[in-house]
Amino acid sequence: MLHPGQTIGILGGGQLARMMALAAAPLGLKCHIYAPAGDNPAFDVSAGATQAAYDDEQALAAFAAAVSVVTYEFENVPAATADFLAQRVPVLPGPRALAVTQDRLTEKTFLRDIGLETPAFRAVDDLASLEAAVAAMGRPAVLKTRRFGYDGKGQAAIRPETDLAEAWKSVGEQPSILESFVPFLREVSVVAARGRDGDVVAYDVCENEHRHHILAVTRVPATLQGEASHAALEHAARIATELDYVGVLAVEMFVVAEADGRERVLINEIAPRVHNSGHWTQDGADTSQFEQHVRAVAGWPLGSARRRGTVTMHNLIGDEADQWHAFLVEPGAHLHLYGKAEARPGRKMGHVNRVTPE
Amino acid sequence: MLHPGQTIGILGGGQLARMMALAAAPLGLKCHIYAPAGDNPAFDVSAGATQAAYDDEQALAAFAAAVSVVTYEFENVPAATADFLAQRVPVLPGPRALAVTQDRLTEKTFLRDIGLETPAFRAVDDLASLEAAVAAMGRPAVLKTRRFGYDGKGQAAIRPETDLAEAWKSVGEQPSILESFVPFLREVSVVAARGRDGDVVAYDVCENEHRHHILAVTRVPATLQGEASHAALEHAARIATELDYVGVLAVEMFVVAEADGRERVLINEIAPRVHNSGHWTQDGADTSQFEQHVRAVAGWPLGSARRRGTVTMHNLIGDEADQWHAFLVEPGAHLHLYGKAEARPGRKMGHVNRVTPE
Structure with missing residues (x-):
């Protein structure tokens, strides 16, 4: 358990980190932001700031030594970064949450395994498996990269007229997942x-x-x-x-x-x-x-x-x-x-x- | 008028400056704290920080150049500091507010002049004028230094048994004001x-x-x-x-x-x-x-x-x-x-x- 006066380390320097830091202050907790070069508005409201790459082990070690716990504002924290930090200081939410949610296929499989319902889905690893998945699930559907998608990036709609080879190219021919289109209210x-x-x-x-x-x-x-x-x-x-x-x-x-x-x-x-x-x-x-x-x-x-x-x-x-x-x-x-x-x-x-x- | 992205300079690094900075952030404004060495918790939540004395003109000039307006968390900003800054950047509240409120005698005189009621008061500049004031106003009364008093510091109660010479010594023989004791509810x-x-x-x-x-x-x-x-x-x-x-x-x-x-x-x-x-x-x-x-x-x-x-x-x-x-x-x-x-x-x-x- 932390005490007032101790420091929370936050990976990422955007608005979510900024608003966490603003919320931590009235609780008497300091924040130290770790983020690569860029526009990092969280730096402006935090006691500590490290501007370094996520694979800079020297900077990460100094960061870990300066804080009592590490958290993050985004789910795409590299696994190596999280592991490196977790050997030195608690990282919360823990590695399992990151591993499950960084990959759409792992995430949907986890949800299915605990008995929760998702749109139907299939793994897509190449054009052939995309064709097989579309044949099995029908159109419309949505092709999404397994990793690093947000705000609609890394997605392609599979409509009746969509050329599958083009769709596969448009998501960068990366390991993906096909999800059935849900006519939601x-x-x-x-x-x-x-x-x-x-x-x-x-x-x-x-x-x-x-x-x-x-x-x-x-x-x-x-x-x-x-x-x-x-x-x-x-x-x-x-x-x-x-x-x-x-x-x-x-x-x-x-x-x-x-x-x-x-x-x-x-x-x-x-x-x-x-x-x-x-x-x-x-x-x-x-x-x-x-x-x-x-x-x-x-x-x-x-x-x-x-x-x-x-x-x-x-x-x-x-x-x-x-x-x-x-x-x-x-x-x-x-x-x-x-x-x-x-x-x-x-x-x-x-x-x-x-x-x-x- | 400031725009989001601009910077407010704050003199003083304590909790009031800190809570101002925390309130400025959601409005998109940055804060730059100027405070002498010490425990300055406002530094922890502000984009800029200058640790320097209030008479350090080089530091003050750099501070004024870095901000769009200056405000303060305490009324005892030295007049020379406020004047130096005001020549370079707006200082708000303005010099008149500081001048009136830094001195209890000036403040009470101002209030009387605009027709507002205060406890009765008299200037005290030496032991003789303290004796004269007590003779005129009666006991109990309160002797207060004109400047730099807060949280009861620089005050002495004048009770029936109080020795006036001792009271005068206890406030440091500084320019003072005698106020009648108000039996307030x-x-x-x-x-x-x-x-x-x-x-x-x-x-x-x-x-x-x-x-x-x-x-x-x-x-x-x-x-x-x-x-x-x-x-x-x-x-x-x-x-x-x-x-x-x-x-x-x-x-x-x-x-x-x-x-x-x-x-x-x-x-x-x-x-x-x-x-x-x-x-x-x-x-x-x-x-x-x-x-x-x-x-x-x-x-x-x-x-x-x-x-x-x-x-x-x-x-x-x-x-x-x-x-x-x-x-x-x-x-x-x-x-x-x-x-x-x-x-x-x-x-x-x-x-x-x-x-x-x-």
Whole structure:
């Protein structure tokens, strides 16, 4: 268990690390950010900063010596980096969570093995296996690289007219997974935390609206039938427990309708970290997901996930952040800017939370 | 007007500067702390830090060149420092606020001149003038140095039995002020902000309980009759406007009872900065005093000061902060630790806000 005054090391220097550091400070904990060269806005709010590559063992060793626990803001931490650090200092969430979630095939296989439902899927290792998978599963379907995909990158839709050889080229001919296309009603997610003591606390189910594969809006509570909502929360707790997880994770799900109108959730993806669909908790819940994650990795008791009203979170993408002044004067709006130097198109620059007491 | 990405310079590296920096970050503003050597927990959450003396002109010039506006966490900024900086970059609150509030005699004279009531007072420059003042005003009374007093330092009670020569020695034989002792019912304060456009937004009146001259507890709303409450808010707005003030200020007041039971407020002291009695706003108001101060000095519109319930703020003094773990699990409690290295007796180490929705 950490004590106030000790330091949490964070791999990655973007907005998620930044908001973790801002949440750690009132708890008396310092943060030390480790990130490669680039725009690292988390450096601006942290006591320590190391700018180095993830394979720089000298820098990693010094980093490990300077902190009491290591966590991360993204799931693509190289396994070698995580292993090197874990020999010196606790790394949380642990190596199993990283190993499972870095690979879509491993992740979906894990979910199937613990009895949770996902879209149908098949491994694709070459054009022949892609052709066999499409023949078996039908179209439409989605081809995704097993590793390093996010915000729609490394994906190709397989439509009736799609040329499979071209699709295979478009994902870089990398080890992939074919997933059946799910005609979903809505996308939802559950953001939950698991403490070092095994305690799990989940926030209410969120409803997410994506534009161009990037999250645009989160609404809480989600429009979702009670039974499906209950199942969604149970699934997230189950995943956290099966992974012996410590920290905040997000489970993204599709809502589908049965013939009789009953709603059911299928699991799309696990993010082993604080998540964009949990940003609403900063103003809309008793404890933010960032504080919750800090508490968990520090070995502290989790806080209350009670919701404070009906909440929406709007991402500010690219030049949408230029409207910052309007949000300052809007009643009930809470502005969160990430301090990034350049507003490139498609880049997440900030978000606005709006809370309406119920 | 500042834009996101620009930098606010803050003189002083303690908890008030730290909480300002934590509030500036979500608005996309960077902070640069300037403080002499010592325990400066604000350094841990700020993009820039200069550790130098307040008379180091080379360091001050570099600091001024690195920031877009300068503010401060304490009223005893040396006038020469403020003047040096003000020639290079806006300093807010402005020089007049500092000049008036650094000197108890100037401050009380200012208040009297704008028609606001304070305890009776007289200047004391030597033992003879102390004797004359006591003869005129009677006992009990309080002798206070004109400058550099805080948390009860530089004060001596003049009781019936007090030897005046000893009292004069005990305050260091410095230019002082004798104030009549006010048999107050309660101590209250008003925390208010004034924007660069002259807009004033005040939080609800707070009730403050001191122990050993150090603030122990703030309760909001204060127990105070409606008319006195209204007057208290008006006084604070009046002071801010008369000083052409920009930023957050706190006005400490005594509540006294008339013979007919009506309550009235007398002004005790002005703090030209964010104030301990406003810490409750972090969890108990729509906009914290720290964000409000940042908005004001950035030239931005002020936020809503709406209260979110009945709020108490308990300071964690010295080893009271050792109970941090208990506050983590207490429903409705919000812990704020300052990241100070050493918990000396009497030192403010953190605070806990408790909010009960009304």
